[in-house]
Each structure stands twice: as structure tokens, then as C-alpha cells.
Amino acid sequence: MRLAPVLRLILAALCLFIFSCSRETPPVKSSARSAGPPASGDALVIGTIGDASNLIPILASDAASHDIAGLVYNGLVKYDKNLNIVGDLAESWDVSQDGLVITFHLRKGVKWHDGEEFTSRDVIYTYRVTVDPNTPTAYAEDFKQVRNAEALDSYTVRITYDKPFAPALASWGMAVLPAHLLEGKDITKSPLTRKPLGTGPYRFKEWLAGQKIILEANPEYFEGKPYVGRYVSRLISDLSTMYLELKAGAIDLMNLTPIQFQRQTATPEFTTRYSKYRYPASMYVYLGYNLRNPLFSDKRVRRAITMAINKEEIIHGVLLGMGQKAHGPYKPGTWAYNPGIKDVGYDPKVARQLLAEAGWQPGPDGVLAKNGKPFQFTILTNQGNDLRIKTAQIIQQRLRAVGITVKIRVVEFASLISNFIDKRNFDAIIMGWTISQDPDLFDVWHSSKTGPKELNFIGYSNPEVDRLIEEGRGTFDQEKRRRCYWRIQEIMAADQPYTFLYVPDALPAVSARFRGIEPAPAGIMHNFHKWYVPKMEQVY
Amino acid sequence: MLNYLLKRLIMMIPLLLGITIITFAVIHLAPGEPVEMQTALSPKVTKETRERIRKFYGLDKPLHVQYVTWVTRLAKLDFGRSFASDNRPVLDKIKERIPVTLSLNIVALILEFGLAVPIGVLAARYRDRLFDKGMTIFVFIGFSAPSFALAIFGIYFFGVVLGWLPLSGLHSLGSESLPLLARLWDLAKHVILPIGIVTFGAIAGLSRYMRSSMLEVLGQDYIVTARAKGLSERVVIYRHALRNALLPAITLLGFSVPGLIGGSVIMESIFSIPGMGKLFFDGVMMRDYPLIMGILVIGAGLTLVGNLLADLLYAVADPRIRHGKG
Numbered sequence: 001m002r003l004a005p006v007l008r009l010i011l012a013a014l015c016l017f018i019f020s021c022s023r024e025t026p027p028v029k030s031s032a033r034s035a036g037p038p039a040s041g042d043a044l045v046i047g048t049i050g051d052a053s054n055l056i057p058i059l060a061s062d063a064a065s066h067d068i069a070g071l072v073y074n075g076l077v078k079y080d081k082n083l084n085i086v087g088d089l090a091e092s093w094d095v096s097q098d099g100l101v102i103t104f105h106l107r108k109g110v111k112w113h114d115g116e117e118f119t120s121r122d123v124i125y126t127y128r129v130t131v132d133p134n135t136p137t138a139y140a141e142d143f144k145q146v147r148n149a150e151a152l153d154s155y156t157v158r159i160t161y162d163k164p165f166a167p168a169l170a171s172w173g174m175a176v177l178p179a180h181l182l183e184g185k186d187i188t189k190s191p192l193t194r195k196p197l198g199t200g201p202y203r204f205k206e207w208l209a210g211q212k213i214i215l216e217a218n219p220e221y222f223e224g225k226p227y228v229g230r231y232v233s234r235l236i237s238d239l240s241t242m243y244l245e246l247k248a249g250a251i252d253l254m255n256l257t258p259i260q261f262q263r264q265t266a267t268p269e270f271t272t273r274y275s276k277y278r279y280p281a282s283m284y285v286y287l288g289y290n291l292r293n294p295l296f297s298d299k300r301v302r303r304a305i306t307m308a309i310n311k312e313e314i315i316h317g318v319l320l321g322m323g324q325k326a327h328g329p330y331k332p333g334t335w336a337y338n339p340g341i342k343d344v345g346y347d348p349k350v351a352r353q354l355l356a357e358a359g360w361q362p363g364p365d366g367v368l369a370k371n372g373k374p375f376q377f378t379i380l381t382n383q384g385n386d387l388r389i390k391t392a393q394i395i396q397q398r399l400r401a402v403g404i405t406v407k408i409r410v411v412e413f414a415s416l417i418s419n420f421i422d423k424r425n426f427d428a429i430i431m432g433w434t435i436s437q438d439p440d441l442f443d444v445w446h447s448s449k450t451g452p453k454e455l456n457f458i459g460y461s462n463p464e465v466d467r468l469i470e471e472g473r474g475t476f477d478q479e480k481r482r483r484c485y486w487r488i489q490e491i492m493a494a495d496q497p498y499t500f501l502y503v504p505d506a507l508p509a510v511s512a513r514f515r516g517i518e519p520a521p522a523g524i525m526h527n528f529h530k531w532y533v534p535k536m537e538q539v540y
Numbered sequence: 541m542l543n544y545l546l547k548r549l550i551m552m553i554p555l556l557l558g559i560t561i562i563t564f565a566v567i568h569l570a571p572g573e574p575v576e577m578q579t580a581l582s583p584k585v586t587k588e589t590r591e592r593i594r595k596f597y598g599l600d601k602p603l604h605v606q607y608v609t610w611v612t613r614l615a616k617l618d619f620g621r622s623f624a625s626d627n628r629p630v631l632d633k634i635k636e637r638i639p640v641t642l643s644l645n646i647v648a649l650i651l652e653f654g655l656a657v658p659i660g661v662l663a664a665r666y667r668d669r670l671f672d673k674g675m676t677i678f679v680f681i682g683f684s685a686p687s688f689a690l691a692i693f694g695i696y697f698f699g700v701v702l703g704w705l706p707l708s709g710l711h712s713l714g715s716e717s718l719p720l721l722a723r724l725w726d727l728a729k730h731v732i733l734p735i736g737i738v739t740f741g742a743i744a745g746l747s748r749y750m751r752s753s754m755l756e757v758l759g760q761d762y763i764v765t766a767r768a769k770g771l772s773e774r775v776v777i778y779r780h781a782l783r784n785a786l787l788p789a790i791t792l793l794g795f796s797v798p799g800l801i802g803g804s805v806i807m808e809s810i811f812s813i814p815g816m817g818k819l820f821f822d823g824v825m826m827r828d829y830p831l832i833m834g835i836l837v838i839g840a841g842l843t844l845v846g847n848l849l850a851d852l853l854y855a856v857a858d859p860r861i862r863h864g865k866g
Contacts (some may be wrong), residue, residue, distance in 0.1 A: 045713065050822075054627045060625045061578045136596040136627075138578065140584045190628045210708060210814025211637050232713060237809040238817060241708050247706055248700045408654065414572030414827070443584075453587060502856055 011146055012082040040217070043230035043540040044389050044514065047242040047251045051210055051235045055196035056187060057175040058137040064233070068213055071231060071528070073114075073175030073198035076123065076157075077106050077436050081527065082522035085169055088119065089176055089199065095476050099164030101486050104172070106155040109512050113203045120151035125179035127159075136188065142171035165471045167438045167479060171335065200528040201226045211235055227532035228514075230540065249273065252511035258320040261507040274340040274509040280508040281332065285388065285432040286498040287379070287395065291459040293427055295377055302496040304354035308402045309395055310346040315502050318390045322507060326500035328489040329433065329441060334522055335478065336439035338486040341493050351402050360403075368403035376405035377427035380420055382413045388430045391501065395430075398488060419474050421457050430501075439485050440473045445497075460497040513537040545852075552844050558610075559840045564607050567824075567832050573599060574623035574827045580742060610833065613677055618829040619837075624823075629716050630834040633819065640710070641803045641815040644735060651739045657789060658663070659743065660750020664785075665777055665789040666759060675747070683744030691810045694733045706730050724804060732812045738804065746792060773851040794850040798843040 002299045024044040048067070054060040057069040076090040079462065087093070111120040127149045131140050145168060146158040161168060178197055182190055196204050201223070202215035215231040236242040243260060245251045247270070256265065261276060291294035296302055308440050327344070332338040338360070352362075357512065360375055362370040368375040379395065381388045389410055396406040411420065420426045443449055447461035465488055473482035492498075508524060510517060517524050517530045533539075575593045580586040593736070594600050599607065610735065621632035651759055659679065663672040699707040706712055706729055715726045758781055765778045803817030821833040 043713075057628070061582065063627070065625070133592060134596070135627075136593045138582060138589055138593070140589055140592075141584050141586050193628075208711075209633075210818070211711070211812075212713075234709065234812070236708055236812045236816075238708075238812070240814065241695060241810050243696050244692075244700055245707050248703070250707060314858060332574070339850060412571075414570070414577060418571040418573075451587070453590070 007076055010512065026057075027330075030340075037534065038532040039535040039538070040225070040227050040515070040532070041229045041535070042513070043232050043539040044228050044252050044528075044531070045234060046253045047236040048233050048246060049237060049239065049242070050236075052207075052213060052233075054193045055204070055207075056190065056193050058126075058135065058139050058176065058177075058190065059193065059426050061138050068215070069175055069196060069198075070200075071202040071215055072196045072200045072204055073177070074200050075173035075175055076106075077169060077173050078175070079170075079522055079526075081518060081522045083250050083437050083521050085173075088173070089123075090172070093169075094169045095169075097420055099166075099474075099476050100161050102159045102161075102169065102172075103152075103158070104157045106111060106157065107222060108155055110199050110200055111220055113197045113218060114178075114181075116178065116180050118176070118199055119154040119156075119437070120157045122159045122176050122179045124149055124151050124304045125183055126174065126177045131181065137369070138352055139174060142311070143174075146407065156418045162422060164474050164476065166476055167440045169476070178260055179275060194215065205230075205526075207303060208266065218393065223529065226529035227516075228528070243291070246274075246509065247513075252514065254509055256507040256509055258322040258505075258507065260429045261322060261509075262320050263507065273512055275512050275514075275517070276507065276509045277517075277524055278322065278489055278505050278507055279519055279521070279523065280324065280331055281501050282331055282437075284329065284331075284503045285430065286326070287501060288429045288431065288458045288498045290426050290428065291461075291497065292424060293377070295427065299357045300354045300358045301360070302499070304351040304358070304402070305399065306496050306499040307347045307351035308346045309398050309499060309501075311343070313348065313393050314391050317394055318387050319502065319504055323502045323504040326503045328492055328500060329435065329444070330439060330485070330489070331435045331503060331521075334435075334439075335482055336485040337487040339342075344493070344496070348398075348402050350385045362403050366403050367405060374405060375403065375496070378409050379406040380409050380416060380426050381415050383410050383432040384413070387504075388432075392430050411462065419452055422453050424457060424459070435503075439481070441469050441488065442473060442484075445488075455488070458497060459496075462495060463492060465491055515540070548848055548851075552848075556837070556840060560614075560837060561607070563840075564602075564610070564829075564833060567605055567827075567829060569849055570824075570827065574829065576598065577826045578625060583726070598797065614837065615679070619834040622823075622831050623828045623832070624826055630830050633831060634816075634834060634838070635815050637814060637819050638801060640813065642800055642816070644731060644813070644815065645722045645800045647731075648735050648738045648742070649793075649800070652733065652742045653789070655739065656743045656746035657750050657786075658813065660747040661754055661777070661785070662827065663747065663751045664754035667755065672751075679744035679747050682740040682742075687741050687804075687805050689811060690737050690740070691733070691807065694737060695758075695810070698733060705733055707714060708810070710813060734807055734813060738807060746789065749788055750785065750794065753788050754781060757785045760784075791850075794846065794853070797846045797849075798839060801842065803841065817841050 048064045050062060050064045051532060052060070052065040052068050054065055055072070057066060057067055057073060060066060060069070074089045077085050077093070078088040080086045087107075089107055089110060091107045091456055093102055093104045093423045095102050104123070106118070106123070116535070127143055127146065129135055130137055131145050131146075145161055145163075145165050146159055147162050152158055152159050159168075161170075175198065178192075181192060181197060194207060200221070201218055201221045203218045205214045205216045206533060207213045213233045215224045215233075219225045219231050234521060236245060236251070242251065242254055243256075243264075247285075250271060258277070265274070265276065266272070287305075290301055291297060313321045315321060315325065324332060325343050327341050328338065332339070354445075355368060355375075359370045361370070363374070364371050377391045381392055390406070392408045396408060399406050400409050421429070444455045444459060445465060446456065447463075447466050449461050450461065451454040468484040468488050468491075472481045472488075477482060506523065510524070513533045514531050515534065516527070520526060562600050573594070574597060575590055577592070579590060591600070598606060601609075618727040621627050622630050622633055629694075663675050666672050675803065695707050698705040708730075710727060710730050711723075712726050712730075715723055718726065758777075762775060763781055766780050771780075801816055802820075803813075803815035805817040805821040807813070808815045820832070820835050822828075823835065
């Protein structure tokens with residue numbers, strides 16, 4: 001039978017459509033309610049496990065502080081819901097042809113919460129104080145690449161770099177600080193560390209140390225006053241208590257664990273009061289090999305270990321299925337992620353063959369040995385992360401099946417870093433990396449980063465990967481960058497420097513009275529200032 | 541007496557110094573540094589950045605130099621600034637937490653003594669009768685049940701199922717706009733569970749002490765004499781026996797004084813109470829040296845003073861331990 005060409009085209013398009021739909025699983029929303037008209041008022045109460053430390057973002061490195069600061073301050077740019085860089089305090093920007101100069105055109109008429117106008121002076125101050133050697137900040141690195149930052153006028157800032165540096169643009173998402181309150185003062189002792197003042201959708205109201213932080217909607221916010229009147233962050237330092245607070249309705253938002261998501265909240269009583277969301281979290285968990293150890297220097301051995309591990313089983317056993325297999329350092333669905341990489345797959349038979357090729361022969365007791373030495377190593381992981389410990393145990397079982405003896409050692413985090421990772425004193429390690437929004441891999445994968453305390457602690461060195469990493473960060477052309485990162489993922493799939501294990505899902509539950517939530521690759525908080533509670537349902 | 545007091549006070553200085561040297565050395569032995577804890581495995585932090593932050597905190601200097609700097613400042617009663625990223629004065633952080641911990645502990649201590657002493661006395665009086673056996677079971681449940689499990693169960697039952705009590709924290713949202721009495725009631729509702737559970741767990745030890753000490757006293761000759769005189773049982777027990785039986789309880793009370801500024805990390809975490817236990821625990825986890833040292837020095841100072849006071853009170857109470865005049 002012959003099909004008319006038009007029909008064929010339609011069919012092809014249809015296939016493509018179905019294919020793309022099935023790959024892009026939309027976030028699960030368990031309950032849907034009618035949307036009333038947007039209304040101002042009410043409050044979002046969240047629980048946080050640790051108290052904020054310092055509300056000047058460049059001085060803080062904890063998530064609690066950055067969550068608050070993120071609502072009080074703005075950067076020049078930000079990531080939108082699809083993780084593209086868009087303007088925030090900058091209306092637009094131009095990158096020069098050679099990629100060396102970025103010119104930001106600032107938004108006019110933006111006011112600080114105290115009524116002063118935001119200008120280029122604030123941007124230049126923020127840059128200067130961040131690179132000032134007397135400022136104890138962990139965020140100076142990206143700004144150190146800047147050769148010169150100058151204000152052309154009150155609303156134009158020109159930044160010059162020594163070499164084209166793609167992550168540079170995103171680095172201007174750093175919160176801009178109010179120069180009129182900080183210039184000429186010691187920033188570490190500024191009252192702003194406890195009472196921040198920014199340009200953002202929420203104004204700081206009150207901080208009861210060790211108890212809660214309260215923010216109020218900023219009526220003069222440049223994107224319009226947020227509907228939700230207050231944002232309250234309550235310190236609840238125990239996760240079981242936090243979950244009970246959620247059940248009692250005393251907090252409105254919390255990230256659930258897989259077991260809470262699947263079993264403990266699967267009651268109609270819960271799902272009518274809360275909406276549950278599910279989307280891939282920005283992190284992956286891996287089994288990393290110390291490549292200086294002769295055991296792991298052969299890539300056939302690493303590949304064999306990956307094949308002996310059943311990732312599916314780990315995701316089912318540990319995450320109750322709330323996650324997906326990882327095969328590279330990127331989050332599925334983002335532009336840098338190469339969907340063409342095939343997972344190595346679980347195949348213990350081929351694993352044994354590969355190990356035999358590498359010289360590992362099973363002894364009478366089934367344990368592999370080479371030159372009389374049995375194949376055994378220790379997996380280290382950090383204390384307090386139950387999921388990783390369980391993962392290690394499942395891996396231990398699977399590797400025993402192919403004749404490799406694995407010991408598991410759980411070490412307190414500080415000790416793991418300073419006694420084992422920093423001293424390169426480990427065989428293999430189960431840890432996780434956050435997947436940053438910019439796909440640059442320099443710090444973790446470039447061979448120049450294998451020095452003491454640097455993050456390529458496994459000692460991975462592949463000249464082609466090095467070259468591609470440099471090329472990728474040296475251009476602003478997303479298409480070119482993507483080609484680099486896609487190729488890197490192919491190389492890593494062949495090299496298996498880590499066994500990439502899984503990308504867990506983020507599983508937030510939000511009180512169902514909040515409307516306007518739009519789950520997206522960036523999560524759910526990206527449009528918080530557009531959330532609202534219909535008048536009838538407001539409780540605070 | 542004065543001479544003795546002076547001698548003891550002077551002795552405390554080298555003692556305190558010794559304590560600080562040992563603790564200073566020990567906490568620096570723990571793996572990891574504050575800088576490390578704040579920046580470990582962060583791709584954005586290079587070696588230079590790390591060095592810069594270390595220098596800011598003075599961690600680049602040799603340990604003994606750091607100690608001398610710290611101790612010189614301490615001599616001026618300056619506890620330094622916290623190494624946490626808030627960089628606030630240590631004393632401010634402690635001052636913020638002490639009232640909460642102190643008042644909760646005092647209430648719990650009063651309840652504990654107020655309940656355990658009568659329980660012990662009555663159990664001794666009705667030895668081996670139903671009351672004694674019942675109380676034994678009751679206090680041992682309190683003693684054996686892990687407090688964190690009791691706490692979670694209490695929160696679930698009274699907070700979630702019955703909805704009578706708030707779950708955690710010290711104040712309800714919006715309580716600051718309530719009138720004073722309503723605000724106090726709100727606070728009381730928040731602390732019923734934590735104080736109740738701490739007290740429940742502490743009653744066992746003290747009431748058993750009281751019971752055995754009372755039993756011992758009741759077997760003494762002068763009690764037999766009192767009874768033989770024809771005194772009523774009430775007078776025998778509450779006038780003659782109780783006074784003597786209370787002595788060990790007073791000793792125990794003395795021991796609990798330095799503990800008043802310490803809090804339980806577990807209880808504070810579960811109930812989200814901003815107290816000293818959590819402050820110290822977080823300080824240790826973050827390797828916040830000035831904060832750890834500050835709390836330890838205050839604790840050590842209080843213990844030394846408490847010991848001195850106890851010794852002096854013994855001397856007052858018991859002629860046998862009185863010190864040579866002079």
C-alpha cells in the first residue's frame with residue numbers, strides 16, 4: 001500500500017508529537033481545583049530545617065539564607081521557568097562579537113525598599129565588594145574573570161573580560177546590593193546582614209532568631225505587587241516534626257520524601273488539602289572511582305561494574321521509583337542533556353566477560369582474583385544520608401554476584417571530606433552533585449582541577465574532554481556549547497569515570513489553597529509572585 | 541573562712557585556663573574547619589577563596605597564636621565573633637538563647653522536684669503497697685521510654701489527632717498582636733509538651749533516690765523513738781523523717797545548677813525550640829570555634845562556681861565538714 005506524501009508527513013509529525021510527549025512527562029499534580037479570581041492577601045508558611053545565617057547573599061552559603069534573599073533581592077539576570085537566562089534588573093544586554101564585552105542596560109525607575117533609586121552605582125558596588133580581598137565570600141570566583149567593570153551612565157554597565165567566558169552571563173544573577181547603604185562600610189558588620197533591603201518582590205519585616213523570618217509583599221515591585229501578602233519561613237529543625245506540622249496544616253509547603261509522597265500522603269484527606277508535584281531534582285547521585293587506584297584504571301573494569309549494578313533496582317528500592325536513571329552529569333530535559341546516550345544497562349554476564357578480559361578470573365569460591373589478589377574495595381559515603389547507604393548496600397549485593405567483594409564505610413561528612421576525599425584516600429565513593437543551571441563542567445571534570453582540595457578528586461583526565469570543556473565555556477553560542485557537552489556525555493558514557501546512578505525527583509506538597517502554580521523545569525517557586533489564594537480560602 | 545574562699549577563688553584561675561587549653565586543642569583536632577564546612581565541595585570555591593576566608597577568621601595562624609589571641613580577648617570578657625557566616629558577636633548569640641533555655645529548665649526542675657519528692661516519700665510510706673508498685677511502674681516507663689519517641693508520639697497525638705496543642709516552636713503565627721494574657725496562654729500551650737516530657741523522663745531517678753533515702757531514715761532509731769513517744773504518723777513522717785531524707789535531694793539539686801543553661805539537642809530539635817542545646821550542637825557541626833569555646837567557658841565557669849557554692853553550703857549545713865578557722 002502506498003501512502004500519499006502529505007499523509008506520510010502528517011503521520012511523521014504525529015509520531016514526533018507522541019514521541020516528544022511521552023518523553024516530556026508533565027509533572028504529576030494530584031488534585032486540581034477551580035481557580036477563583038486572583039486576590040491579594042494571605043501568607044505562605046514554609047518550614048526550613050536550618051535557620052538563615054546571613055541575609056547578605058554574598059556572605060552566606062546556606063540554602064535557608066539564599067531562599068530568603070532570593071525574594072528580597074534581584075540580580076541583573078535570572079533563569080526563567082525553562083532555565084533560559086532572561087533579564088531581571090537588566091532590561092537587556094549585548095555581548096560583543098568576540099565575547100569579551102557584555103553591556104547591560106538597566107531597568108529604569110526601580111526603587112530600593114527604602115525608596116532610593118536603583119542605578120549602575122549599585123551594580124559596580126556589588127562587583128567591587130565581591131572581589132574585595134577583605135570580603136569573606138565564596139562567590140568571588142566568577143567575578144574575578146572580569147578585567148574591568150564600569151558604569152557608562154546611570155543605566156548602563158559595561159563589563160570587560162580577558163577571554164570569552166560563557167558562565168559569566170549567569171554570574172550576574174548574583175543579588176545586587178544597595179550601594180547607598182553599604183559603600184564605605186564594613187559589609188560583614190552591616191545591619192543588612194540581619195535586616196536585608198533589596199529591590200525584590202518581598203520586603204523584610206522581622207527575624208526572630210531561631211524561630212521565624214517574616215517577609216511582606218512589596219507594593220512597588222517592578223513586576224507588580226505579589227498577591228500573597230506575606231512569606232513566613234519557620235525554623236523546624238526536625239524533619240518528622242515538619243511532616244507532622246504539614247499534616248496539621250500549620251505549614252503550607254514542604255518537600256516530601258518518596259515514602260511520604262507515595263504511601264503516607266496517598267489519602268484523600270491529604271490530597272484534598274494539598275497539591276503534590278513531581279519533577280526531576282537538580283542533582284544526581286553517583287558512584288565515583290579513585291582513578292589513581294590500579295583497580296579502577298582500566299575502563300573495562302569500570303564498565304563492568306556499571307553493568308553489574310542494576311540502576312532500576314536502586315531507583316525502585318531506594319526512591320520507590322521516584323527518580324530516573326542517570327548516565328551523565330546533566331538533568332534530563334535540559335538543553336545540555338544528550339538524550340541519545342544509551343544507558344550501559346544491567347548485564348552481569350557481559351560484566352563477567354569484561355572483567356575476565358581485564359584479567360580478573362573467578363577463584364574456587366567465586367571471588368575474582370588477579371595475580372593472586374582478590375578484587376575487593378571499600379565504598380565510602382557520608383553519614384546521615386540513608387538513601388546513599390541503602391544504595392551502597394544494593395550495589396554491594398550486586399557486585400558480590402559477579403565476584404567482587406565490597407565493604408561499606410559510613411563516615412561523618414566533615415571527616416569524609418578532610419580525611420578521605422581531600423587526601424585522595426578512598427577506593428570508591430557514593431556522593432551527589434548539584435546540577436548547576438549553567439552546564440560548565442570545568443571544576444569537577446577538567447584535569448587541571450585534580451589538585452589538593454579541588455573537586456576532580458577522582459583524578460579524571462581525558463584530553464578530549466578537557467578541550468571540549470574549554471571550548472564550551474569559551475563561547476556564548478548555545479548551539480556550539482551544546483555540541484561540546486553532548487560529545488562529552490558520549491565520552492563519559494564510554495569512559496565511565498563515575499557510575500552515574502540516578503536523578504531523584506523533587507516532591508513538593510503545597511497547600512491546595514494556592515493557585516497559579518506552574519511546575520516547570522525550574523521547579524515551582526519561579527513564579528511565586530504570581531501565586532494567589534482566592535478570597536474565600538484565605539486563612540491568615 | 542575568708543582565707544579559704546580566697547584560696548579557692550585563686551585556684552579557679554589556673555583551673556579555668558587549663559580547661560580552655562584542653563578544650564581549645566580538642567575542638568581543633570576534630571576534622572574539618574569552619575571554612576571547610578561552609579564551602580566543602582562547592583564548585584564555586586577555589587583554593588584562593590578558601591585561603592581568603594581562612595585569613596579573615598585568623599585560621600591561617602599557628603594554633604598557639606590563635607589560642608593566645610582568643611584568651612587575651614577573653615580576659616577582657618570579649619568572646620569574639622562567631623565563625624558562622626553571620627559573623628555576629630558570640631555573646632549576642634548566647635544571650636538570645638539563654639532566657640529560653642533557662643526558663644524552660646527552671647520550670648522543668650521545679651516540676652521535677654515538686655513531683656518526684658512526694659512520689660518518693662509516699663512510695664516509701666506505702667512501701668510494697670499498690671501505690672508504691674504503681675508508681676514504680678509509672679516512673680520506670682518515663683525512665684525507659686526514649687524521649688524522642690515520646691515527643692513525636694505526643695506531637696502526633698495531642699497536635700495532629702486531637703488538635704489540642706500546637707506542634708512546635710514557641711509562638712503561634714500572629715500571636716504578637718494578642719493581649720498579654722492570651723499571649724502567655726499561647727506560650728504555655730507551646731511548652732506543655734516539651735516540659736512535660738522532660739519532666740516525665742527525669743522523675744524516675746530522683747523519686748527512687750527519695751524513696752530509698754526515706755526508707756533508710758524510717759529505719760533509724762530516732763524514728764522508733766518518735767513513734768514510741770506516741771507522735772502521730774504524720775508528724776513522724778513529715779516533721780522528723782522528711783527533713784533528714786531531703787539531704788541527698790539537696791545535693792542533687794546542687795548538681796543540676798550548671799545544667800540549667802544546657803539544653804537537650806534532641807528535644808530542642810523536635811520541638812523547634814531556640815535553645816542552648818541546638819546552638820551548641822550547630823556550633824560543633826559547623827566548627828564554629830569561638831561559639832563552642834564561649835559556651836564551654838561559661839559552662840565551665842558555672843560548674844566551678846557551683847562546686848564552690850556547694851562546698852560552702854555543706855560547711856554551713858554540716859559541722860563535720862567545716863574548715864579550719866583562720
